[in-house]
Every structure is written in C-alpha cells, then in structure tokens.
Amino acid sequence: MALITESWGEGPDLVFIHGWRAHSALWRMWIQQHFLGYRITLIDLPGHGNSAPIQRTDAPLMDDWIGALVEVLPEHAIIAGWSLGGLLAQQLAISHPQRVRALILIAASPCFVQREDWKPALSRPLIHQYIQEVSNNAVTLFKSFFMLQSLGSPNPKRLYQQLIASLMVLATDIPSLKQGLQLLEDIDLRPTLTQIQQPSLWLFAEKDAIVPIALSQEIATFLPDSHCKHLPNCGHLPFMTCPDGLAVTIQSFLDELAND
Numbered sequence: 001m002a003l004i005t006e007s008w009g010e011g012p013d014l015v016f017i018h019g020w021r022a023h024s025a026l027w028r029m030w031i032q033q034h035f036l037g038y039r040i041t042l043i044d045l046p047g048h049g050n051s052a053p054i055q056r057t058d059a060p061l062m063d064d065w066i067g068a069l070v071e072v073l074p075e076h077a078i079i080a081g082w083s084l085g086g087l088l089a090q091q092l093a094i095s096h097p098q099r100v101r102a103l104i105l106i107a108a109s110p111c112f113v114q115r116e117d118w119k120p121a122l123s124r125p126l127i128h129q130y131i132q133e134v135s136n137n138a139v140t141l142f143k144s145f146f147m148l149q150s151l152g153s154p155n156p157k158r159l160y161q162q163l164i165a166s167l168m169v170l171a172t173d174i175p176s177l178k179q180g181l182q183l184l185e186d187i188d189l190r191p192t193l194t195q196i197q198q199p200s201l202w203l204f205a206e207k208d209a210i211v212p213i214a215l216s217q218e219i220a221t222f223l224p225d226s227h228c229k230h231l232p233n234c235g236h237l238p239f240m241t242c243p244d245g246l247a248v249t250i251q252s253f254l255d256e257l258a259n260d
Contacts, residue, residue, distance in 0.1 A: 004050040005072050006042045012101075012258075013074040014038040019083030019107075020180045021145060023049025026166055027082070030239045034247035038254075041074055045085070047176020054176075061179055062187055066091055073099055078257070080104035080250070083210070083236065084180055087112065087187060094195045102257055103200040104250055107211045107236050110189035110222070118190070120212040127185045134177050142168065152207025152235025159240060193222045199260075200226045201253040203246065205234045227253060 006024060016031060018024055024042035031040060044051035046068055054068045069088060073079075078101050081089030086108020093100040114121045133141035146163040150156040200223060204213045216228040229249050234241040 003046065003054075003068050003072050004044045004052075007040060009036070009039050011038045013041065013077035014254075015041045015043065015074060015077045015079045017043050017069070017079065017081040017085030017088055018045065018048070019085050020184065021048070021142060021172065021177060022083075022167060023170060025049065027239045030243050030247070034243070034251070038078075039074070041072075041077070043069065043072060045088075045176075045180065047173030047179070049170060053173045062091060062183060065179070065183065066095060070096055070099065075099060076101045078102045078104065078254070080106065081108055082106040082239070083108060084112075084184060087183065087189070090189050090193070090196065091187075093198050093200075094189070094192050097195075097197065100198055102198050102253075103196065104203070104253065105200065106203045106238065106246070107205055107208055108202070109211050109215055110193050110219075111187070112184040112211070115188065118188075120215040120218060122184075122210060124185075127181065131178060131181045131185065134174060134181060138172075138174060138177075148209050149236045151209040152205065153237065153241040154233060156235075159237065162240065163237075190222065196223060196226075199253075199257060201250065202226055202228045203231055203238065203249065204228065205231045205236060205238050207234065208236045210236045 014035060018026060024044050046054040046065060054064055057064055079089045079092060086105040089103055090110060093103055111118055112121055113124055113127050130141060146160050150159040153159045202219050204216045206213055213230060219226060219228055231238045231242055231246060238246045
C-alpha cells in the first residue's frame with residue numbers, strides 16, 4: 001500500500017517529510033502560509049499519520065522505507081525533511097539523485113546517535129531506552145520525547161501541550177515507530193554524504209536538544225558547498241517556535257534555486 005500524501009498548488013515540486021512520531025498535519029498550516037507558488041506534497045511516513053505500515057522485505061530497513069517514499073515522490077522535487085524526514089531525504093538524494101533537485105534539511109543529521117568519532121548526536125543509551133519503551137510503555141515515551149523536542153523553545157510547557165494535543169489524537173503503529181527508531185540508531189550516512197551533489201540548505205536550531213548546533217561545523221567539512229544556517233532562540237521544532245524566520249531563510253534558498 002502506498003504512503004498517504006496530500007498535494008496542492010502549482011509550480012515547482014516542493015515535498016515535505018516529517019519526523020518521528022509526527023504526521024503531516026503538524027506543519028501543514030505553516031507550509032500553507034509560507035510557500036505559495038509551489039506544488040506542495042506532504043508525505044506521511046510509514047505507520048505515521050494516515051499512512052499504513054509498509055510490507056517488509058528481505059532488503060535492509062532503510063531500503064524498504066526509501067522504496068515506499070520513491071513510489072509517491074514527484075519527479076525532480078525539492079525535498080524538505082525535518083529530523084528523521086531529513087535523514088530519509090539525504091538517502092533519497094544519495095540513492096535516487098535524479099529524483100531530487102535540492103535538499104532543505106531542518107534539524108536533521110547524517111548520524112543521529114553518538115559514535116566514538118561522532119559526538120554531536122543523541123546518546124546511545126537514550127535511543128536504546130526509546131526502542132525498549134516504544135513497545136512496553138509507549139505513552140510515557142511519547143510524552144518524554146515531546147518534552148525533549150520542546151526544550152529550547154521560548155515557552156517549552158506551551159509547546160509540549162501543543163504537541164500532546166496535535167500528535168496524541170491519531171493512533172500510531174508501534175512496529176513502524178520502532179522501525180523509525182532503528183533507523184535513527186543504525187544509519188550513519190557520513191561515508192556517503194559527499195555523494196550529495198544537489199544544492200542543500202541545512203538549518204540548525206540554536207537550542208536543539210536532539211541535533212546539536214555544533215553539527216553545522218561537521219556538515220561544512222563534509223559538504224563545503226552546502227548552506228548551513230543557524231536559527232536563534234528555538235529548539236527542535238523551529239516551524240512552530242520561529243515560523244517566520246525559518247520560512248524567510250528557506251524562501252531565500254528557494255529564490256537562489258529559481259535564479260540558477
């Protein structure tokens with residue numbers, strides 16, 4: 001079964017892929033307000049929002065998720081990915097370069113979990129805890145994760161309450177959520193990151209508790225031609241806490257693309 005998408009508008013294709021334990025409705029209003037003149041496509045990830053779980057094959061998990069995305073991806077699209085969606089967007093650009101015109105990566109990383117040679121990331125014990133709790137104590141995990149996402153925002157308590165109201169209303173598929181966490185734990189795109197030849201904009205929030213802003217220095221080393229921007233006074237959800245500033249930065253990048 002294909003992933004659920006929502007599309008509107010006319011113009012160049014601009015695709016948005018959300019993060020873990022979210023769905024497209026979380027940022028639909030922000031997108032509608034700020035990105036006119038594009039054919040917008042929102043994609044719900046497997047087992048998230050209104051999308052059904054994918055059928056697993058003998059292929060690696062990332063291949064199955066990317067295959068599901070490719071089925072619904074417009075040709076030669078600009079892809080905006082947030083968090084886990086950003087990790088998937090990077091892989092799309094690497095494995096299906098003809099399908100990706102440019103990347104906009106919001107609070108995303110090529111490697112979300114710490115390694116011996118990689119410190120600007122989540123601790124491995126924390127992600128292990130999440131993988132265990134998603135099966136055994138999901139509601140508590142979700143609340144803990146929403147609080148982590150809310151850190152660094154001007155009003156963390158209010159943002160946390162918004163996430164509870166927006167994200168707890170839809171049922172989620174626990175196996176799919178576990179798959180998403182496994183991708184965050186296992187995938188390290190650093191060895192292939194230099195294969196990204198498309199223009200890319202990397203957006204890092206100053207107070208992000210999930211993707212440290214120090215990562216921008218690493219990205220500049222891997223991809224010296226990329227655009228790395230810092231977003232002040234916000235955390236992991238900049239489209240909710242600094243929506244106008246984020247949109248202006250993205251629109252400037254899109255304007256450059258249009259003029260190339």
